[in-house]
Amino acid sequence: MMQWQQQRCLLTGATGGIGQAIARRLADRGVTLILQGRDEVSLKRLQHALPGDHHILVGDLSTAQGRQMVEDAIPALLPVTMLINNAGVSAVGDLEHLAADDIERVMQTNLLAPMWLTQQLLPDLKQQSQAYIVNVGSTFGSIGFACHSLYCASKFGLRGFTEALHRELQDSSVHVMYLAPRATQTAINSEQVIGMNAALGNTMDPPAVVAEALIEQLSSLRARKFIGFPEKLFARINGAFPYLVDNALAKKLATIKRFAGQHSVESNL
Numbered sequence: 001m002m003q004w005q006q007q008r009c010l011l012t013g014a015t016g017g018i019g020q021a022i023a024r025r026l027a028d029r030g031v032t033l034i035l036q037g038r039d040e041v042s043l044k045r046l047q048h049a050l051p052g053d054h055h056i057l058v059g060d061l062s063t064a065q066g067r068q069m070v071e072d073a074i075p076a077l078l079p080v081t082m083l084i085n086n087a088g089v090s091a092v093g094d095l096e097h098l099a100a101d102d103i104e105r106v107m108q109t110n111l112l113a114p115m116w117l118t119q120q121l122l123p124d125l126k127q128q129s130q131a132y133i134v135n136v137g138s139t140f141g142s143i144g145f146a147c148h149s150l151y152c153a154s155k156f157g158l159r160g161f162t163e164a165l166h167r168e169l170q171d172s173s174v175h176v177m178y179l180a181p182r183a184t185q186t187a188i189n190s191e192q193v194i195g196m197n198a199a200l201g202n203t204m205d206p207p208a209v210v211a212e213a214l215i216e217q218l219s220s221l222r223a224r225k226f227i228g229f230p231e232k233l234f235a236r237i238n239g240a241f242p243y244l245v246d247n248a249l250a251k252k253l254a255t256i257k258r259f260a261g262q263h264s265v266e267s268n269l
């Protein structure tokens with residue numbers, strides 16, 4: 001059974017919609033949090049709003065300078081028993097019209113930063129009697145979706161990284177898990193993306209649904225958790241019979257392109 005009050009959790013993307021919901025659920029259970037994000041003011045506001053004593057860790061995980069700031073601060077924050085790689089960004093639009101630096105921004109934040117942070121913390125995590133890593137992926141880490149090529153690539157990569165690491169650490173005390181939300185109501189979803197989800201009939205969960213799923217996953221130590229039906233079914237069908245999903249999504253392509261436009265609009269899916 002999870003000993004919540006003995007956990008010290010480094011949570012990236014803590015100030016975001018899903019991050020704040022996770023932070024609240026964990027703080028309510030007595031977990032000590034290390035709240036990570038880029039904006040010191042928002043991090044401090046969250047730190048003081050939560051029950052308990054928590055820490056903040058400022059740094060842009062997509063830049064070498066930001067990662068150096070985080071690396072320098074980590075030793076004073078140890079031990080860590082739990083790492084939740086939740087920070088993420090997206091770029092929505094057809095590939096030829098996305099900005100060239102979107103490629104690096106999305107891959108650095110969603111894929112390379114979780115790999116790097118995990119590597120930084122692993123020696124300490126392995127020292128703990130039980131330790132936990134949760135990587136927040138997406139339904140789009142299992143289903144390639146038009147006008148989301150960069151985001152899908154990053155989350156497919158994160159899913160592969162998580163699965164390999166889970167298997168690598170099965171002989172250790174470190175539990176590695178992958179949590180895949182479907183579309184969720186957070187501020188980063190642009191009006192276009194909200195409109196696209198409505199037109200496609202895609203449900204958007206409140207962030208609390210993701211936070212509750214995470215609590216359940218940590219309690220049960222399930223290696224993979226996909227949120228929402230029919231999304232979890234489509235993810236399985238896509239794995240086994242991708243041509244069926246090719247055909248289903250071809251019918252939706254005009255709608256997707258109508259909302260995604262030819263410009264990059266920031267969103268998380």
Ligand SMILES: NC(=O)c1ccc[n+]([C@@H]2O[C@H](COP(=O)([O-])OP(=O)(O)OC[C@H]3O[C@@H](n4cnc5c(N)ncnc54)[C@H](OP(=O)(O)O)[C@@H]3O)[C@@H](O)[C@H]2O)c1
Nearest residue numbers: 013015016017018038061062087088183184186188268269
């Ligand atoms: N919302 C959805 O529809 C949805 C669906 C499936 C999966 N997800 C995944 O859920 C996770 C959380 O997303 P969200 O919906 O809560 O989005 P959000 O509200 O925009 O929050 C994103 C968080 O990531 C942080 N972040 C972004 N770039 C960063 C960087 N370079 N360095 C450090 N922190 C950075 C932001 O911190 P700052 O305060 O510094 O900006 C913010 O706290 C993401 O991994 C996302 O891909 C979201």
